[in-house]
Amino acid sequence: MTDKQPRSIPEALPRPLVRHRRVDTWLIWLVPMMAAVVGVILLVHARLQSGPVITISFQSAEGLVEGKTPVKYKSVTIGKVDKIRLGTDREHVIVAVTLDKSASSFATTDTRFWIVRPRIGPSGISGITTLLSGAYIAADVGKSSKTRKRFKGLALPPAVTHGSRGRSFVLHAKDLGSLDVGAPVYYRHIKVGQVTSYQIDNDGSGVTLRIFVTSPNDRFVTDRTRFWNASGLDVSVGANGVKLKAQSLVTIVAGGVAFQGSPGGHKSAPARENAKFYLFADKSTAMRPLSGVPYYICLRFKQALRGLSVGAPVDFLGVEIGKVISIRLDYDGKTQNFPLLVNAVVYPRRLGQSNDKLVNLARVHGEKADFPHIMTRLVGRGLRAQARTGNLLTGKLYIALDFLSDVGKKYADPNVQPLEIPTVSGSFNKVQQQLAEIVSSVRKIPFARIGRHLDRVLVDVDVTLKHVDGSLLPQMQQTLKGAQSTLDSASQILASDSPLQQNLVATLSELRRAARSLSMLGNYLSVYPEALIRGRRSDPVLPVVPKAKPSRGSAR
Amino acid sequence: MNHLPRASELGLIHCHVCGMVCCHVSPGEATCPRCGVVLRERKLASYARSWALLVAGFLFYIPANVLPIMRTASLGNVDDNTILSGVIELWVRGSPGLAIIVFTASILVPMTKFFVLAALLVSARHNSDWARPQRAKLYRLVEIMGYWSMLDVFIVALLATLVHFGIFSLVAPLPGVIFFGLTVVMTMLASTSFDPRMIWDDERQR
Known part of the structure; x- marks a missing residue:
C-alpha cells in the first residue's frame, strides 16, 4: 500500500476527527434470529391450533370447497374442510376435516355431521345465510368420550340436537300422511316439538314415528294423551255454516301432529320417555272413547243395499260403535236368491259404561260376559240390524243396531265366529214397500169400466134433455103465459083505484065508526049499569047493552 | 485490469x-x-449486515406466503387469500394481466432480490472477478426494484381502508401482509447495507 506514493496529492490534507467506539457487528444477527423465533412461534402455534383430522362421508359434496368450507357448531367455526375425494365405492364423498385443537372433543363416536344448505322444510326455511356464504358442515356433539376418526354424514339436518331438553315419544300410525321429519307437534295450537324420524314397521302394517317434545312442555304428554294427525285443513259443515280449521299454515303444507289429554279430566301421570302412543287420523277420532278389542259381526241382508259402502258406520242406538269392513254377495241354494253378507267390526268399549254394566250384570248372573254372549242375549230381546239411510241426498246407508218390537223371536249363536246378528229390512225399504202396495191397490181400481158406465149415463142424460126440450118447454111457456095474465088481473085488483080497494077503505071506515059507538056504549053502561034492565033514561041515560054481543052485532 | x-x-x-x-x-x-x-x-459491516437482513427477510417471507394476507368478503362469501392463491384466483377469474402484476410484485421481485443479493454477497466474499460490471448493474436493478416491492402491502392497505360496504363487500388485512411487509423492509435494508464497492475490491490483485 505504501510502496507507491502518489505525486499529485497534496500533503496538507485535512485530517478527520477520530473517535474511538466499539461497534459490535454481530448484533445485526439478532434480526434474523428474531425472524426465526417469530417463524418458530408461528409454527408451534399452528401445530397447537390444529386438532384431529377426521373424515366424514357424504352423499354429495355439493357446495363444499376444499380449504375453505368451515365446520361449525352453534355457528362457531370449529374446523375446516381440508380435502374432498371420492370414496372407493364411488358412491360417497369422503371429506377430510381438520378440527381446531379446542374442538378435538368433537371427534367422538356420537358426534353427528351434516351439510347445511338452504332448505325449505316443514319447520320453515333454514340455511338462508348459506345462500351467499356457501354451504358449511354443521356438527352436533354427543356425550361420548370415545374418540373416532371416521364419520358418516347425515343426509338431512337432525331435527333434535343433543342437549335439547325434552322427551321423545313413539307414535304408531296407519300411514304417514303428509308428515315429514321436522313436522311440528302442537299442543293447544302452540308448537312444542317436532317429528324426528319415521320408519315403516317391520311387518309393513304401519308406520312408527318418533317425535320430540321440548321441555317444559313435555310434561303435558301424559299416559292419557291422545295424538292425532293435524295435517291439512279440517272442513266441517254444520248448522252454523262452513268451518275451516288448521293448526297453522305450516301444517297445511307440511303436516303436523297435535296432542291433547283425553276427555274426562282424570288424574294422569306424565308419560315416560319413549312411551308409545297411537296417532289417530283426526281429532274427533282421537277424542273418542278408546275402541278396545274389536269384534267382528256378520249381517245377512235379503234386499239390495245400494248406498252401503265399506267404512259405513255401525250404530248402536245412535252411538257409533264400529264400521263396515266388507260387503259380499252370497247365493242361497235353497231359496235361490242372493243375500248380501255384510261384515263389520265393532268395538264394545265404545258403548262406554253401558258395556261395563252389561258385563258386570252378566258376571253377577254367572253368565258368560264376553261380547258375543251379551250380543246374543240382546238379540233375544229384539236387537236387529237394519240398513238405514244416513243421508237422503246421497242415499248413503249405515247399519243400525236397534231394538225392534214387531219382530219375531230369533236367536244368534254366540259360538259362531263371526257373530251373526239377524237383520230386518231397512226403514226406507219399508216405506218403499208401502208405497208399492198403495200403487198396486190404486192400479186395481177398474178405471175403464167406470169410464164406460159414465159414458152410458151421460147418453141417457142427453136423451132426457132432448125430451124436455121438445115437449116440456112449450107447456111451460103456456103455463107461464097463464100465470102472467093471472098476475096482471091480480095487480089490477090490487091497484089503488080499483073498486076492491075502494070498498075496503069504505068498509074499514064503517068499522071504525062501529067501534066508536061500541066504546060509547061501554062507557054508558059503566056509568049506568041499570040501563041494561030499565033501558035508557030520557036524556043523560044511555041505553045499556051487553058488552060484546051488541058490538059484534052492530059491527055486522 | x-x-x-x-x-x-x-x-x-x-x-x-x-x-x-x-x-x-x-x-x-x-x-x-x-x-x-x-x-x-466501506459501509460498516456491510457483509454481515446484508446477510443477516437477507436471512431475516427470507425467514419472514415464509409466513408471508403461508399465511393469508387479505380477507375479501362479499355478500357473506368470505375468502381468505394467500399471495399465491390470490394470483391463481386472479388468473382463473380471467384477469391474467393483474395476476402477472401481482405475481411479479409479490413473488418474482422478492425472490429475485433474495437470489441476486445472495449471489452478490457470495461473489463479493470470494472476491470473484466474474462479470463484475454486470453484477454492479444487477445491484442497481435490485435497488430500483426495491421501491416496487411494497405494492402488495399498499394494495391491501388501500383496499382495507376503502372497501367497507358492510355485508356487500369487505376487505380486511390478515397477518400475512405484516410478514410480507417485514420481508420487503428487510430486503431493502439488506440491499442498502450491501456496499457495491465490494464488487470491485481486490480487482487489482488479479
Whole structure:
C-alpha cells in the first residue's frame, strides 16, 4: 500500500476527527434470529391450533370447497374442510376435516355431521345465510368420550340436537300422511316439538314415528294423551255454516301432529320417555272413547243395499260403535236368491259404561260376559240390524243396531265366529214397500169400466134433455103465459083505484065508526049499569047493552 | 485490469456526504472535518449486515406466503387469500394481466432480490472477478426494484381502508401482509447495507 506514493496529492490534507467506539457487528444477527423465533412461534402455534383430522362421508359434496368450507357448531367455526375425494365405492364423498385443537372433543363416536344448505322444510326455511356464504358442515356433539376418526354424514339436518331438553315419544300410525321429519307437534295450537324420524314397521302394517317434545312442555304428554294427525285443513259443515280449521299454515303444507289429554279430566301421570302412543287420523277420532278389542259381526241382508259402502258406520242406538269392513254377495241354494253378507267390526268399549254394566250384570248372573254372549242375549230381546239411510241426498246407508218390537223371536249363536246378528229390512225399504202396495191397490181400481158406465149415463142424460126440450118447454111457456095474465088481473085488483080497494077503505071506515059507538056504549053502561034492565033514561041515560054481543052485532 | 492506485492505497478517504477528501486514519472512527459525518472506507459491516437482513427477510417471507394476507368478503362469501392463491384466483377469474402484476410484485421481485443479493454477497466474499460490471448493474436493478416491492402491502392497505360496504363487500388485512411487509423492509435494508464497492475490491490483485 505504501510502496507507491502518489505525486499529485497534496500533503496538507485535512485530517478527520477520530473517535474511538466499539461497534459490535454481530448484533445485526439478532434480526434474523428474531425472524426465526417469530417463524418458530408461528409454527408451534399452528401445530397447537390444529386438532384431529377426521373424515366424514357424504352423499354429495355439493357446495363444499376444499380449504375453505368451515365446520361449525352453534355457528362457531370449529374446523375446516381440508380435502374432498371420492370414496372407493364411488358412491360417497369422503371429506377430510381438520378440527381446531379446542374442538378435538368433537371427534367422538356420537358426534353427528351434516351439510347445511338452504332448505325449505316443514319447520320453515333454514340455511338462508348459506345462500351467499356457501354451504358449511354443521356438527352436533354427543356425550361420548370415545374418540373416532371416521364419520358418516347425515343426509338431512337432525331435527333434535343433543342437549335439547325434552322427551321423545313413539307414535304408531296407519300411514304417514303428509308428515315429514321436522313436522311440528302442537299442543293447544302452540308448537312444542317436532317429528324426528319415521320408519315403516317391520311387518309393513304401519308406520312408527318418533317425535320430540321440548321441555317444559313435555310434561303435558301424559299416559292419557291422545295424538292425532293435524295435517291439512279440517272442513266441517254444520248448522252454523262452513268451518275451516288448521293448526297453522305450516301444517297445511307440511303436516303436523297435535296432542291433547283425553276427555274426562282424570288424574294422569306424565308419560315416560319413549312411551308409545297411537296417532289417530283426526281429532274427533282421537277424542273418542278408546275402541278396545274389536269384534267382528256378520249381517245377512235379503234386499239390495245400494248406498252401503265399506267404512259405513255401525250404530248402536245412535252411538257409533264400529264400521263396515266388507260387503259380499252370497247365493242361497235353497231359496235361490242372493243375500248380501255384510261384515263389520265393532268395538264394545265404545258403548262406554253401558258395556261395563252389561258385563258386570252378566258376571253377577254367572253368565258368560264376553261380547258375543251379551250380543246374543240382546238379540233375544229384539236387537236387529237394519240398513238405514244416513243421508237422503246421497242415499248413503249405515247399519243400525236397534231394538225392534214387531219382530219375531230369533236367536244368534254366540259360538259362531263371526257373530251373526239377524237383520230386518231397512226403514226406507219399508216405506218403499208401502208405497208399492198403495200403487198396486190404486192400479186395481177398474178405471175403464167406470169410464164406460159414465159414458152410458151421460147418453141417457142427453136423451132426457132432448125430451124436455121438445115437449116440456112449450107447456111451460103456456103455463107461464097463464100465470102472467093471472098476475096482471091480480095487480089490477090490487091497484089503488080499483073498486076492491075502494070498498075496503069504505068498509074499514064503517068499522071504525062501529067501534066508536061500541066504546060509547061501554062507557054508558059503566056509568049506568041499570040501563041494561030499565033501558035508557030520557036524556043523560044511555041505553045499556051487553058488552060484546051488541058490538059484534052492530059491527055486522 | 490496470494499475491505477486506489484511494485506500494513497491513504485517502472521501466523505460521501460533502465529498471532502481527507487522510485515511486507521484505526478508529473518523468523522469528516467539514460536515462531521462518519467517514468509512466501506459501509460498516456491510457483509454481515446484508446477510443477516437477507436471512431475516427470507425467514419472514415464509409466513408471508403461508399465511393469508387479505380477507375479501362479499355478500357473506368470505375468502381468505394467500399471495399465491390470490394470483391463481386472479388468473382463473380471467384477469391474467393483474395476476402477472401481482405475481411479479409479490413473488418474482422478492425472490429475485433474495437470489441476486445472495449471489452478490457470495461473489463479493470470494472476491470473484466474474462479470463484475454486470453484477454492479444487477445491484442497481435490485435497488430500483426495491421501491416496487411494497405494492402488495399498499394494495391491501388501500383496499382495507376503502372497501367497507358492510355485508356487500369487505376487505380486511390478515397477518400475512405484516410478514410480507417485514420481508420487503428487510430486503431493502439488506440491499442498502450491501456496499457495491465490494464488487470491485481486490480487482487489482488479479
